[in-house]
Amino acid sequence: MKKILVVQGGGRIHGNTEQLADSFIKGAKEAGHAVEKVSLNRTEVKGCIGCNACRYGKPCIQKDGFNELVPEIREADLLVFASPLLFWTISSKLKAFIERFYCIAEKDENPPYGRYEKYPVKDAALLMTSADDFFWTYEQAVSYYKFAVIQYIGFHDRGMLLAGGCGDTNGKPQIDRTDWLRKAYGFGLHIYD
Numbered sequence: 010m011k012k013i014l015v016v017q018g019g020g021r022i023h024g025n026t027e028q029l030a031d032s033f034i035k036g037a038k039e040a041g042h043a044v045e046k047v048s049l050n051r052t053e054v055k056g057c058i059g060c061n062a063c064r065y066g067k068p069c070i071q072k073d074g075f076n077e078l079v080p081e082i083r084e085a086d087l088l089v090f091a092s093p094l095l096f097w098t099i100s101s102k103l104k105a106f107i108e109r110f111y112c113i114a115e116k117d118e119n120p121p122y123g124r125y126e127k128y129p130v131k132d133a134a135l136l137m138t139s140a141d142d143f144f145w146t147y148e149q150a151v152s153y154y155k156f157a158v159i160q161y162i163g164f165h166d167r168g169m170l171l172a173g174g175c176g177d178t179n180g181k182p183q184i185d186r187t188d189w190l191r192k193a194y195g196f197g198l199h200i201y202d
């Protein structure tokens with residue numbers, strides 16, 4: 010049994026992304042994992058302003074929901090990042106959330122080339138929805154995830170589900186007309202097979 014924290018980084022309430030995340034959660038719970046979800050629509054998390062207070066043992070200067078999430082982040086074995094594709098990358102809300110990992114970094118006396126600190130050891134996965142479904146649609150988002158979350162922060166990738174072709178936001182969410190919810194359920198069910 011793993012502890013999983015699903016971070017829904019924006020998108021419409023009960024929209025394509027939330028439905029995708031909920032299907033993943035259903036599968037993961039059925040597999041016996043303990044799953045929590047935080048919606049950045051409901052919990053405000055601002056970006057890091059680089060004041061470096063956290064580097065001197067002081068609490069984060071940002072007054073928002075992030076600090077209360079820190080214990081949940083620390084306890085989680087797996088962080089699942091869910092976001093609609095907005096202007097070809099992850100949402101600004103999810104980006105802001107990831108920026109705040111700055112305050113959970115620890116000093117690394119001997120960092121490998123190109124790294125400056127170390128982060129807790131965790132697994133990560135990415136769930137995304139978009140209107141388009143071309144071969145380049147997720148290029149920027151996947152590049153960011155792979156570079157920042159996996160290579161730099163050092164989380165271990167458990168996979169991605171990139172749900173293209175869910176329709177635009179001018180109308181009702183259309184993900185239920187696709188096969189993505191079934192795939193997300195299966196992704197959650199088998200995430201630790």
Ligand SMILES: Cc1cc2nc3c(=O)[nH]c(=O)nc-3n(C[C@H](O)[C@H](O)[C@H](O)COP(=O)(O)O)c2cc1C
Nearest residue numbers: 020021024025026093094095096097138139140141
């Ligand atoms: C501001 C904005 C920017 C968007 N940018 C893109 C984009 O770059 N590429 C794309 O395929 N879809 C884009 N979309 C469409 C959404 O990614 C798509 O409708 C998504 O499934 C919406 O998720 P939601 O229902 O959870 O809100 C954009 C939508 C909005 C509102």
